[in-house]
Amino acid sequence: MAREIHKLQVARRAVQMAVVVVLLAIPVVSRYANYLAARELDKTLVKWDGTLQGETLALIDSGFRALPGGEKERVGEIVRDREQVLTYTQGFRGGPWSMEFAGVSMTDPLGAAESVAARKGIDKVLMISLIVPIIATVLLGRVFCSWICPVGFLLELTEKFRRVLRFLELRPHNVLFSRATKYTLLGVGLVMAAWLSVPVLAYIYPPAIVSREVHDLVFGMFDRAEEGRLGFWAGGLTWMSLLIVGIIVFELLISRRWWCRYICPGGALYGLLGALRPVRVKLRESKCTRCADCVAVCPVGLNPMENRMGIDCDSCGVCISSCHDDALGYGATRYVKEAPHDFSGTEAVSPK
């Protein structure tokens, strides 16, 4: 059992990394489609050979050519099927804030909520792009936070880095804040959006920031490459990246997983949407030996041992992998009513 669950964490990391790759690849695909539509791709590939921009374009090119129908035979040689590849490229747009992946449109419910609040109306297109995220959240809960969100991934790695600080005896603080903050921020943000008629949380919600900043980063590098200045360049980033850097520093030194636990308005909305999720982390009380290992590892700072996985739980399953007694698992019900673990037969160790 424990082995199997460990695979779940491996799968989660794999999905998180895949999301980062997709996030970086989509703007490159967009520029690739520009060159392909203008029939300048082959020229560009030769011109930029060996540079960062040229190599990424070549990588994307080989990827699309490997897809079914990506290549065709013309006068005895294999060439790229331009029309088919252009059709494929149109299925990839945006970032984690609002993404079209393989033709499926998905929008963050927070973005949709803000758009609706500010505009005081809803569009059919927006409802269509909400289908996948809302169904997934209602069934599985806040899984966006633990499986998809690139900032959540970044902050998980930050949390790991706190161990290094502890090893160096730098002792990072862990100041606790109120969890209610994120629900308040969500409410206040939506009211502000309705009042100012402008989306407000879109400017401070990290996945939205990452969506725009990665787009600007990649497009900025390609724009410079067209002017002949090849190589890495990050000068196009705005103050919004500093917000994310600030969050990382704060979490590293002052409060563990501060943003996701206490502040994130998007996580709050995902939590509320998934409040009645059928698939949730559940505790089998008859197996639990009260070792509290799960309490220490929970990234959201909950107490799985007391079965208190309310709307804040993002179903990441870290507590399940940490459990030695097979007492935690995903289940369809919230609480399994059973007799508590029978401690008889175990040696009683009295505290001194």
Add this chain to the structure above:
Amino acid sequence: MTHDVKQTLKPNGLGRKTHSRRRFFRKSAGTAVMGGFLAAVAGSYMRLRTGGVAPAKARGPLGIVRPPGALAENDFLASCIRCTRCADACEVNCIDFFGSEAGPLQGTPCIVPIERGCTLCLKCGEACPTGSLVPLSKKEDVDMGDAVVDDRLCVSINGTGVCGACYTACPLSEKAITQGIRNAPEIHPDFCTGCGLCEEFCIVDEREGLRAIQVVTKRTWPYKKEVA
């Protein structure tokens, strides 16, 4: 072993009582941080309301060019969620975004025709997840603005040459632009989509950012122009 809500568990499972005054300060600290974020956003908005320099992409009196199918400016600002899908979908990479100097316009798409005009591929409308850009099926339905010719600058009109670059560049030439004597352009605003290809390809480069034919829209910078 039960814990009441006010207790926090240490990794060893032992409870630690959190004092209510400390809890109060922590709650206040969280609220203060949250308020700070929102105040920064609201502040940039109010600063522009009361004064602030319009960014170059707002094109001064010529007005902002939004991608094809954009809603009326107020609705557009409200419903656009500042993702980047329109620019990712754009066939010629003509869609640019306002930067942080633009306050509440930050992250909204615009077209700067003098750098790159729109070829009316209409992919952005398909890509928009919020309906801020209404999907259009015909090039003729697009109305981003109208091209306006400056008679003193146009070489075909002022008599210094024979050009016709705008007519050649126009995706709806013969409808939106017709040519008179010595290729002098004549604009028909009913058909002109405001794509700005004429502005991009206009040969007049008298001063930086000045062409003989320019797209004029009604979406001028909504905030006060200059700090007094």
